[in-house]
Amino acid sequence: MPELPEIETLVRELKLKTAGRVLSQLDIRQEAVLKTPALLLKSSLEGKSILTAGRVGKFLYLEWERGFRLWFHLGMTGQLGWTEAVQEDTHLHLVLSFEGTRERLWFRDIRKFGEVFMTEGAALPENLKRLGPDPFEISPDGFSALFRKRTGVIKNLLMNQTLLSGLGNIYVNESLHRAGIHPKRPAGRVSGSRIARLHHVIRAVLEEAISDGGSSIDDYIRSDGTRGRFQERHRVYGRAGERCRDCGTRIRRVQISGRSAFFCGHCQR
């Protein structure tokens, strides 16, 4: 599940690898995840150079000359790579070739929950305008205001991209454990000091995960095809039945709104 740390890892890598590269050919192997007409994509980007890469929430973009932005959302199983060898299979969607290098940028997505689209100019499309700030952008006051008087369970609110962008199931579970908050607790009933602590630990978890190159649970890989390492440091996610690293209690797993929640019933209240 690529979330903010995985996308940020790819942004940092692709920024270095793609800046200044001129696209010689955009090869569209299938249009399942393409939200912009194939011909428009090709005519807009071929022959143009990439300026930089960036991120908004869990969306990654490549910024091109003349104001074009090529956006990627990896869904659950999306992979964005920059390598010479490309795995040619039915899950490959896009292959971009550049002048003066044998390395190519490619997008693979097994479950096709991802999306790729292009924008022109500064205007953001609707799906991006709806996103809330990410945990690094929001102020402590803004963060605590998200939860005031809210009756929904805290885990669901944290995963709501229109309130706060960037977090998914892995980092919400990890953050709630570090903050000592039970995932089912109504958001409005978490104390102010706990909310402040939550904001702090979310940033810490994300920063640690970024420095580890993200979490490779199922399909996520870095742009060179190697795995992230943060999954080795997960305290609750995917550890049902194992012992809490703080108190030894067995980690529990329950469903909250159809999603798995992992928590320590002793450390999290």
Next chain:
DNA sequence: GAAGGCCTGGAA
């Protein structure tokens, strides 16, 4: 609010 649907590989 909660549940269903998209989609696929891998586990049960």
Next chain:
DNA sequence: TTCCAGGCCTTC
């Protein structure tokens, strides 16, 4: 063979 995972959207 059936079920499950889940980011995000749609529908109840």
